[in-house]
Amino acid sequence: MTAPSESFAPRRDEPLFGRLAIIGIGLIGSSIAHAAKELNLAGRIVLSDRDEAVRTRARELDLGHEIADTAAEAARDADHVILCVPVGACGAVAAEIAASLKPGAILSDVGSVKNAVVEAVLPHVPEGVHLVPAHPVAGTENSGPDAGFPSLFLNRWCILTPPEGTDAGAIARTRHFWEGMGALVEVMTAQHHDLVLAITSHLPHLIAYNIVGTAEDLEAVTQSEVIKFSAGGFRDFTRIAASDPTMWRDVFLHNKEAVLEMLGRFSEDLSILTRAIRFGDGETLHKHFTRTRAIRRGIIALGQEKPETEKLRKP
Ligand SMILES: NC(=O)c1ccc[n+]([C@@H]2O[C@H](COP(=O)([O-])OP(=O)(O)OC[C@H]3O[C@@H](n4cnc5c(N)ncnc54)[C@H](O)[C@@H]3O)[C@@H](O)[C@H]2O)c1
Numbered sequence: 001m002t003a004p005s006e007s008f009a010p011r012r013d014e015p016l017f018g019r020l021a022i023i024g025i026g027l028i029g030s031s032i033a034h035a036a037k038e039l040n041l042a043g044r045i046v047l048s049d050r051d052e053a054v055r056t057r058a059r060e061l062d063l064g065h066e067i068a069d070t071a072a073e074a075a076r077d078a079d080h081v082i083l084c085v086p087v088g089a090c091g092a093v094a095a096e097i098a099a100s101l102k103p104g105a106i107l108s109d110v111g112s113v114k115n116a117v118v119e120a121v122l123p124h125v126p127e128g129v130h131l132v133p134a135h136p137v138a139g140t141e142n143s144g145p146d147a148g149f150p151s152l153f154l155n156r157w158c159i160l161t162p163p164e165g166t167d168a169g170a171i172a173r174t175r176h177f178w179e180g181m182g183a184l185v186e187v188m189t190a191q192h193h194d195l196v197l198a199i200t201s202h203l204p205h206l207i208a209y210n211i212v213g214t215a216e217d218l219e220a221v222t223q224s225e226v227i228k229f230s231a232g233g234f235r236d237f238t239r240i241a242a243s244d245p246t247m248w249r250d251v252f253l254h255n256k257e258a259v260l261e262m263l264g265r266f267s268e269d270l271s272i273l274t275r276a277i278r279f280g281d282g283e284t285l286h287k288h289f290t291r292t293r294a295i296r297r298g299i300i301a302l303g304q305e306k307p308e309t310e311k312l313r314k315p
């Protein structure tokens, strides 16, 4: 492998896959297309989207090597097919492309929920095709074909959740593909993934959607001072609450049990803090805030986040 200085990760001399099909040309699909082309991860990259305007824009952006009009056309003879559509659409797309999948192909996805995707897709996977679901834990609040960028997955986790008995070679090739884009790969069950992501990703989004909605409702009472004087903390919530409504509707509808479990725990812990404020229990508040501060510092120490001050110095 060679490492041209201008590239964010090493470019491969030989592609990992002959033909890569990406179905759904939004933030994640277009980011994969950028990275896979730049890093020579596939000989031919074919994309498709059900929205004609998105396909037109993808052609203008020169994403991949070809934009197909249908998902089935894109998937035909592909070695690796990645569904980059909202979680609730994965089953229908799998059904649409099933007859085009060639034996030995890897069928994957990037959904933020894994168990429901496996349940919806697995019945459509033809004999000899390997299902290796993936979830890159990387994103932004933006969506659509213009939102993607090649380094999105660099130093970010990508979680693979292959069903029991999945071909080890197919898992290894999927791992190499994500590692090729700079991601760190971990394998776990779909159930475990959904429980972990419910607290680390899904609940934070629900909280952001809720707090920003509450603040909006208060605008009338405070004569528009809520948004005008929004401080750093609230602004961070507004970024998250600007995330794609369709994507997040599907996440909550398809990870219902794990999210409700985490929401229950969250509400219990919130009651403890509420009580401490009501009764002037400073010790409980101080102890709690000290514990959570250590978690943030731990994340920074692991190198997964920069301190805010450093972000200000080096934007
Ligand atoms: N946005 C993130 O931060 C993020 C991060 C990791 C994983 N994901 C997951 O990646 C997937 C895609 O998310 P995104 O942010 O790229 O969304 P996006 O809204 O940017 O793009 C989704 C695209 O899928 C297309 N689409 C929808 N239904 C389709 C269908 N039936 N057939 C073909 N195309 C269809 C839409 O037209 C759209 O262009 C979701 O499952 C999401 O859970 C998102």
Ligand SMILES: O=C(O)C(=O)C[C@]1(C(=O)O)C=C[C@@H](O)C=C1
Pocket: 111, 112, 136, 137, 138, 139, 140, 141, 200, 201, 202, 240
């Ligand atoms: O940074 C953001 O904007 C994100 O919310 C990305 C984020 C996350 O929760 O970390 C959102 C959903 C995905 O499934 C993975 C990543």
